[in-house]
Amino acid sequence: MLKSPRLQSLWNATALGIVTVTGTLALCLVTASAAFASGMPDDATKAQITEKLTAEGYEVRRIDMEDGMIEVYALKDGKKLELYLDEALNIAKVHGDD
Numbered sequence: 375m376l377k378s379p380r381l382q383s384l385w386n387a388t389a390l391g392i393v394t395v396t397g398t399l400a401l402c403l404v405t406a407s408a409a410f411a412s413g414m415p416d417d418a419t420k421a422q423i424t425e426k427l428t429a430e431g432y433e434v435r436r437i438d439m440e441d442g443m444i445e446v447y448a449l450k451d452g453k454k455l456e457l458y459l460d461e462a463l464n465i466a467k468v469h470g471d472d
Contacts, residue, residue, distance in 0.1 A: 413439055414438075414439050415437055415439065415444055419444075419463075420437045422463065423437055423444065423446060423459065423463060424437070426463060427446065427448060427457070431450055431451075432446075432448040432449070432450045432455070432457070433448055433449040433450070434446055434447075434448045435447045435448055435449065440458070443458040443459060443460070443466065443467075444458070444459040444463070445457070445458055445459075446458075446459065453470055453471050454470070454471035455468055455469065455470050455471065456468070456469040456470075
């Protein structure tokens with residue numbers, strides 16, 4: 375227990391933030407793992423991918439599975455792209471419309 379109520383409050387808020395972030399990451403991994411196991415991303419995973427990539431400036435057109443990876447067809451800066459995502463939903467490969 376910290377002596378200062380202000381420090382205790384800050385400590386509690388920081389601990390809650392860490393738990394929240396950890397829980398969110400675990401949920402992402404579980405959702406993505408389910409998509410990889412089933413062979414096709416479910417609606418929740420597709421929504422999560424769309425939200426993430428839209429925040430990064432992509433316009434998501436279609437989401438599929440190919441060769442064991444989530445494949446996303448998207449536009450960015452007027453270019454057609456095929457994005458391949460790993461299990462953590464990070465972009466692992468990009469094929470562009472050159």
